[in-house]
Amino acid sequence: MIQTLFGSAPPKPGLFERLQQAVEKTRAGLVDRIEDLVQGKKEIDAELLDELETTLISADVGVRTATEVLEAVREQVDRRELNDAAGLKACIRERLLEILKGAERPVGAVSDEPEVILVVGVNGTGKTTTIGKLAHHLQDGGKKVLLCAADTFRAAAIEQLEIWGGRTAADVIKQRPGADPSAVVFDALQAARARQADYVIVDTAGRLHTKSNLMSELEKMRRTAGRVIPGAPHEVLLVLDATTGQNGLEQARQFTSSAGVTGIVLAKLDGTAKGGVVIAIARELGLPIRYVGVGEKIDDLIRFDPESFIESLFKTSDTGR
Amino acid sequence: MFETLTEKLQRVFKNLRGEGKLTEANLQEALREIRLALLEADVNFKVVKQLLEGIKEKSLGQEVLTAFSPTEQVVQIVRDELVRVLGKVESKLRFSNDPPSVFLITGLQGSGKTTSTGKLARWLSHNGHRPLVVSVDVYRPAARKQLSVIAQQIKLPIFEGAAGETTPLELALGARREATQTGRDVVLVDTAGRLHIDDALMKELEQLRGALHPTEMLYVADAMTGQDAVRSAEEFHKRLGITGVILTKMDGDARGGAALSIRHVTGQPLKFVGIGEKLDALEPFYPDRIASRILGMGDVLSLIEKVEQSIDQKQAIELQQRIVDNEFSLQDFRDQLRQLRKMGPLESVLSMLPQIGPLQALKGAQVDPKELARVEAIINSMTYRERLNHQIINGSRRRRIARGSGTTVQEVNQVLKQYAEMRRMFKSLSGGGMKRKLAALMR
Numbered sequence: 001m002i003q004t005l006f007g008s009a010p011p012k013p014g015l016f017e018r019l020q021q022a023v024e025k026t027r028a029g030l031v032d033r034i035e036d037l038v039q040g041k042k043e044i045d046a047e048l049l050d051e052l053e054t055t056l057i058s059a060d061v062g063v064r065t066a067t068e069v070l071e072a073v074r075e076q077v078d079r080r081e082l083n084d085a086a087g088l089k090a091c092i093r094e095r096l097l098e099i100l101k102g103a104e105r106p107v108g109a110v111s112d113e114p115e116v117i118l119v120v121g122v123n124g125t126g127k128t129t130t131i132g133k134l135a136h137h138l139q140d141g142g143k144k145v146l147l148c149a150a151d152t153f154r155a156a157a158i159e160q161l162e163i164w165g166g167r168t169a170a171d172v173i174k175q176r177p178g179a180d181p182s183a184v185v186f187d188a189l190q191a192a193r194a195r196q197a198d199y200v201i202v203d204t205a206g207r208l209h210t211k212s213n214l215m216s217e218l219e220k221m222r223r224t225a226g227r228v229i230p231g232a233p234h235e236v237l238l239v240l241d242a243t244t245g246q247n248g249l250e251q252a253r254q255f256t257s258s259a260g261v262t263g264i265v266l267a268k269l270d271g272t273a274k275g276g277v278v279i280a281i282a283r284e285l286g287l288p289i290r291y292v293g294v295g296e297k298i299d300d301l302i303r304f305d306p307e308s309f310i311e312s313l314f315k316t317s318d319t320g321r
Numbered sequence: 322m323f324e325t326l327t328e329k330l331q332r333v334f335k336n337l338r339g340e341g342k343l344t345e346a347n348l349q350e351a352l353r354e355i356r357l358a359l360l361e362a363d364v365n366f367k368v369v370k371q372l373l374e375g376i377k378e379k380s381l382g383q384e385v386l387t388a389f390s391p392t393e394q395v396v397q398i399v400r401d402e403l404v405r406v407l408g409k410v411e412s413k414l415r416f417s418n419d420p421p422s423v424f425l426i427t428g429l430q431g432s433g434k435t436t437s438t439g440k441l442a443r444w445l446s447h448n449g450h451r452p453l454v455v456s457v458d459v460y461r462p463a464a465r466k467q468l469s470v471i472a473q474q475i476k477l478p479i480f481e482g483a484a485g486e487t488t489p490l491e492l493a494l495g496a497r498r499e500a501t502q503t504g505r506d507v508v509l510v511d512t513a514g515r516l517h518i519d520d521a522l523m524k525e526l527e528q529l530r531g532a533l534h535p536t537e538m539l540y541v542a543d544a545m546t547g548q549d550a551v552r553s554a555e556e557f558h559k560r561l562g563i564t565g566v567i568l569t570k571m572d573g574d575a576r577g578g579a580a581l582s583i584r585h586v587t588g589q590p591l592k593f594v595g596i597g598e599k600l601d602a603l604e605p606f607y608p609d610r611i612a613s614r615i616l617g618m619g620d621v622l623s624l625i626e627k628v629e630q631s632i633d634q635k636q637a638i639e640l641q642q643r644i645v646d647n648e649f650s651l652q653d654f655r656d657q658l659r660q661l662r663k664m665g666p667l668e669s670v671l672s673m674l675p676q677i678g679p680l681q682a683l684k685g686a687q688v689d690p691k692e693l694a695r696v697e698a699i700i701n702s703m704t705y706r707e708r709l710n711h712q713i714i715n716g717s718r719r720r721r722i723a724r725g726s727g728t729t730v731q732e733v734n735q736v737l738k739q740y741a742e743m744r745r746m747f748k749s750l751s752g753g754g755m756k757r758k759l760a761a762l763m764r
């Protein structure tokens with residue numbers, strides 16, 4: 001109404017709305033199912049608990065995490081602290097939130113500028129695209145960003161990052177295809193220092209966590225970064241595809257052990273996949289989720305916040321009915 | 322790390338060895354374990370439900386034979402059921418009677434379409450075809466460039482678009498025209514990644530399909546996909562009528578339950594499997610292998626095939642004969658080690674081993690090339706006679722071998738033990754019933 005009166009363009013939806021849009025499908029899937037289950041029943045019985053387990057599993061939360069969440073609930077039912085189906089839902093929300101909050105970690109302090117962000121992950125998850133979006137996001141905060149094209153392996157990976165460099169007007173440091181990725185990292189960090197960049201974001205080639213030679217290549221890149229700038233890389237982001245199932249846990253485990261992952265980016269949450277495996281990752285590895293990717297455009301990246309993630313997960317079911 | 326299905330079932334059935342029938346009661350817990358195993362492997366929960374019904378029906382009333390444990394029987398039933406759902410080996414592609422045939426390569430973002438387009442083009446050209454590739458991904462940065470680089474790597478022509486050809490449809494039609502003019506018989510059209518819920522982009526594919534009448538509408542899916550695999554595949558199938566699936570990134574350790582889900586909702590065959598980033602890393606799809614893998618039983622057959630590929634055929638046949646005759650000598654063992662080194666990164670070979678059974682110890686073993694070299698040095702220090710007949714290697718010979726190879730007697734003993742183990746394994750494999758024994762070995 002006000003917008004029509006003043007003829008202004010519709011404002012960018014706020015962070016909360018966008019996150020809510022992003023998890024709409026998750027909500028539609030997960031919460032509606034929980035809601036459906038809950039509505040038809042007043043009593044808590046074994047069948048209901050079983051169905052709730054399936055619901056969590058269908059969101060890719062994983063058998064173990066689902067079982068653990070449900071076990072906690074079952075105990076409360078046994079102690080008669082919980083006796084209606086509605087209380088059950090609140091209890092599940094509490095527990096999921098607890099897991100995500102338990103994994104929250106502040107970004108480490110940076111003593112020596114520039115801050116180096118290493119972006120890693122298996123093939124095709126969205127690393128390069130996330131880097132483009134992240135550069136834009138950091139620039140919005142007034143920071144100078146430099147990109148490092150350390151994927152020297154995949155066909156046209158360098159060109160892809162250069163296009164993102166063009167879109168964000170960020171310098172891209174590169175070498176030729178097939179060059180040693182660590183050498184590119186070295187160049188980039190030197191350049192970043194000289195040009196007084198605030199951030200260097202390093203794009204790495206996608207690699208399966210089972211390939212030990214490629215994983216040690218990451219370790220080498222880390223070491224190189226640390227030699228040029230003490231304390232670097234300051235942040236190591238693992239980009240996870242929201243469609244990933246239980247393999248995501250092993251990805252997180254292996255990349256953490258080789259590359260020292262400090263946070264997760266959950267890309268492609270604009271699809272119908274739920275990305276529930278991040279809950280399992282938070283539970284088992286204590287890794288925080290930093291950002292969420294919700295599209296292929298430059299501003300399709302949102303900061304992740306456990307509170308609003310779980311909140312919006314349950315929002316409609318609380319107020320909408 | 323995780324208990325395997327076989328181990329779980331062994332626990333479930335521990336009181337049921339060689340007596341009675343499988344009943345509703347004693348099956349209940351087993352079915353629960355099967356369900357969890359399938360879910361852990363990312364098979365969609367609805368698909369799991371249906372599978373369980375079939376498995377239950379086939380298991381009920383089965384006599385528990387003395388020779389086989391109920392575990393083995395049930396695992397076999399589960400495996401057979403998975404193989405049945407996964408369908409037959411069908412890596413055949415359909416071609417038009419009026420060339421060029423058009424193949425559309427579709428799928429979600431980042432699933433491996435562009436890479437698979439290159440792999441398939443290479444595969445076709447190795448099988449007597451003359452493919453032309455074209456990228457109609459006008460959206461993702463450097464997407465078309467990516468396919469040109471790939472085309473260059475496999476030395477096959479790509480259609481880059483004539484002046485004024487800028488839309489996906491124009492590019493695809495241009496490529497078909499070019500193929501006709503230059504006598505190429507297949508046009509592989511690499512499309513942009515898209516979400517199944519992106520109506521505008523799904524319409525674009527419908528339009529391409531309408532104009533090009535592709536003989537293959539291939540859906541490229543990532544083996545690591547979780548529960549959502551059914552939704553995306555179902556939607557692509559509903560709108561486009563896919564004719565086959567390429568399952569990529571199977572070189573990792575994903576169980577690949579998505580294969581079952583996709584096959585189940587589309588009814589279309591899985592035709593190829595991507596097993597690496599390189600352009601020769603494409604294999605036909607073998608249902609029994611994927612079934613074993615989904616159940617965590619390893620991929621022994623792929624392993625054997627990989628071994629076969631890297632050893633020379635004549636030698637292989639000779640070796641096979643010697644194994645059958647129980648004449649596998651230390652000499653052969655050494656040859657094997659050399660072959661093993663030729664096979665490339667050992668991790669990828671070892672990751673195909675089952676997680677249980679006699680080969681389990683090897684899995685995840687840090688096989689260091691130096692270690693192989695050491696074993697080889699030990700065998701090199703043996704005499705020809707010793708290599709042909711390990712039984713003559715007594716204590717003093719062992720000391721001599723250790724000295725000669727700069728190792729210790731313990732290390733020599735170790736190698737002899739490994740060899741004996743391998744020999745025993747081969748012996749149990751040969752002599753009839755090979756397949757069943759191989760299957761048993763996989764558990």
Ligand SMILES: Nc1nc2c(ncn2[C@@H]2O[C@H](COP(=O)(O)OP(=O)(O)OP(=O)(O)O)[C@@H](O)[C@H]2O)c(=O)[nH]1
Binds near residue numbers: 130151207268271294
């Ligand atoms: N819908 C959607 N698509 C995305 C998102 N993030 C990335 N993509 C798309 O996913 C595909 C793969 O993205 P890339 O950024 O190239 O992935 P990558 O991890 O760098 O891939 P490799 O370097 O080949 O391992 C591209 O088509 C992207 O446009 C997202 O948040 N939503």
Ligand SMILES: Nc1nc2c(ncn2[C@@H]2O[C@H](COP(=O)(O)OP(=O)(O)OP(=O)(O)O)[C@@H](O)[C@H]2O)c(=O)[nH]1
Binds near residue numbers: 430572594598
């Ligand atoms: N390990 C492994 N990597 C693969 C396989 N197939 C493709 N890839 C890698 O997966 C990533 C994405 O592959 P692409 O071929 O670019 O995927 P795409 O579907 O064309 O991606 P978009 O066009 O962005 O949607 C690249 O890093 C490939 O090298 C495979 O079978 N195994």
Ligand SMILES: [Mg+2]
Binds near residue numbers: 205206
């Ligand atoms: Mg990339």
Ligand SMILES: [Mg+2]
Binds near residue numbers: 458464514
């Ligand atoms: Mg592509």
